[in-house]
Amino acid sequence: MLAAVRTSDDHLTELASHLITAGGKRLRPVLAMVSGAVGGGDVAGVGDDVVSGGVACELVHLGSLYHDDVMDEAATRRGVETVNARWGNLQAILAGDFLLARASEIAASLGTEVAGLLARTIGWLCEGQIEELRHTYDVDRPRDSYLRSIHGKTASLYGTSARVGALVAGHSAPTVDALTAWGDAYGMLFQIVDDVLDLTSTDAELGKPAGHDMEEGVYTLPVLCTLDAGGDRADRLRDLLGGPLDDGARSEALELVRGGDGVADAVAVAEEYVVRAEGLCADLPAGPATDALAAAPAALLASVRPSAG
Numbered sequence: 426m427l428a429a430v431r432t433s434d435d436h437l438t439e440l441a442s443h444l445i446t447a448g449g450k451r452l453r454p455v456l457a458m459v460s461g462a463v464g465g466g467d468v469a470g471v472g473d474d475v476v477s478g479g480v481a482c483e484l485v486h487l488g489s490l491y492h493d494d495v496m497d498e499a500a501t502r503r504g505v506e507t508v509n510a511r512w513g514n515l516q517a518i519l520a521g522d523f524l525l526a527r528a529s530e531i532a533a534s535l536g537t538e539v540a541g542l543l544a545r546t547i548g549w550l551c552e553g554q555i556e557e558l559r560h561t562y563d564v565d566r567p568r569d570s571y572l573r574s575i576h577g578k579t580a581s582l583y584g585t586s587a588r589v590g591a592l593v594a595g596h597s598a599p600t601v602d603a604l605t606a607w608g609d610a611y612g613m614l615f616q617i618v619d620d621v622l623d624l625t626s627t628d629a630e631l632g633k634p635a636g637h638d639m640e641e642g643v644y645t646l647p648v649l650c651t652l653d654a655g656g657d658r659a660d661r662l663r664d665l666l667g668g669p670l671d672d673g674a675r676s677e678a679l680e681l682v683r684g685g686d687g688v689a690d691a692v693a694v695a696e697e698y699v700v701r702a703e704g705l706c707a708d709l710p711a712g713p714a715t716d717a718l719a720a721a722p723a724a725l726l727a728s729v730r731p732s733a734g
Contacts, residue, residue, distance in 0.1 A: 426454075426480050426484070429480050429484060429527055430442050430527055437520070440508055440520035440523075441520050443505070443508050443520075444490060444502060447504065448503050448504070451483060452583075453479065453482045453483050453582060454586070455468075456479075456590065456611075457482055458476065458590060459590070459718060460586070460587040460588075460589075460591045461478075463594075463596065463710055463712065463714045463715055464712055466712075467713055471590075471594065472593070472594070474535055474593045475594055477531055477534070478531075478539060478589040478592075478593045479590065481535075481589070482528070484524045484531070485528045485543065485547060487524050491517050491520055492517075492521045493554075494509050494510075495514050497641065508520055508521075525547060535589075539589055546581050552577045553574045553576065554577070556570060556573050556577065557643060560644070561643065562642035562666070563644065564644065564663050564667050566649060568646070571646055571649060575613060575617070579612045579613070579615060579616040581612070582612065583608040583609065583611055583612030583615065584608035584612060586608060587604040588605040590604070591604045603705050603709055607702050607706070607709075607718060610698045611698070611702050614698040614702065614726065617646055617692075617694060617695040617698070618695060618728060620645035620646055621647055621688055623637060623638050623645070624639070624682050625683060625688060634675070635679060636670075636675050636679045639666070639675070639678055640670045642668075644666065645691075647691040648666075648687065651681065651682050651685045651687030654687065654690070662678060662682070665677060665681075688729075692729055692730065695726055698722070699723055699725075703719055703723070
């Protein structure tokens with residue numbers, strides 16, 4: 426990844442590598458490599474092209490983060506200053522564009538199908554973000570809007586990462602399609618879990634104020650489930666939301682969501698994606714990579730089940 430963003434301009438290299446050196450889970454390139462390894466041995470045996478495909482997917486993710494941080498006016502990411510906080514919005518936007526360009530260049534080297542897929546995915550990311558922005562501070566946001574948004578913003582790139590790894594590895598069409606569907610389901614699960622944690626974790630655990638999305642007018646599934654439940658709790662939450670929250674209102678809104686059934690209802694939706702992902706593994710060749718894919722969804726959901734209890 427660092428080699429992919431190295432240029433003759435030391436400053437641009439520093440901008441583009443800023444979040445790479447800060448860390449991160451690297452789940453998208455890991456998924457590309459695990460998908461490439463399906464039906465064979467471990468990920469150490471995948472070819473260099475599969476690794477390159479994973480790098481391209483992760484650079485798309487990083488480019489979107491640079492742009493997200495500008496839109497959110499975020500000050501920190503992964504425990505370090507954001508690019509926009511340190512160097513300004515203009516440089517952050519251009520650095521994000523550069524990361525998307527490098528991802529596209531790498532994808533093109535892997536063939537027209539991979540290049541076209543990555544281009545479509547960047548479009549899906551934009552569509553998901555626009556869907557979210559259309560419903561900012563909307564207490565009547567339909568649940569379908571939330572699901573469409575997270576599919577575009579998050580799940581589409583997971584599905585693409587799995588598909589790229591499978592395509593470059595030369596898997597059969599049914600295996601490629603099953604891995605793509607697994608990535609989509611895992612991506613939906615990942616975002617719902619992330620949204621639950623944003624509301625149920627402490628400020629210290631998150632490294633930022635809990636309920637930040639709600640404060641910014643982004644009403645995620647646990648909030649929408651709480652509002653849909655009706656009753657006094659939903660009525661009070663509706664009164665608080667619809668505009669910016671001060672610290673007191675944010676704290677009260679958090680307690681309303683945490684004390685109701687909205688979190689458990691959101692986790693129940695997440696469980697549907699666990700079942701979907703696990704079921705897709707039955708269509709994959711047996712082996713250690715498939716075993717890992719079968720175990721991963723339930724392991725992820727386990728991180729929020731106590732919060733829903």
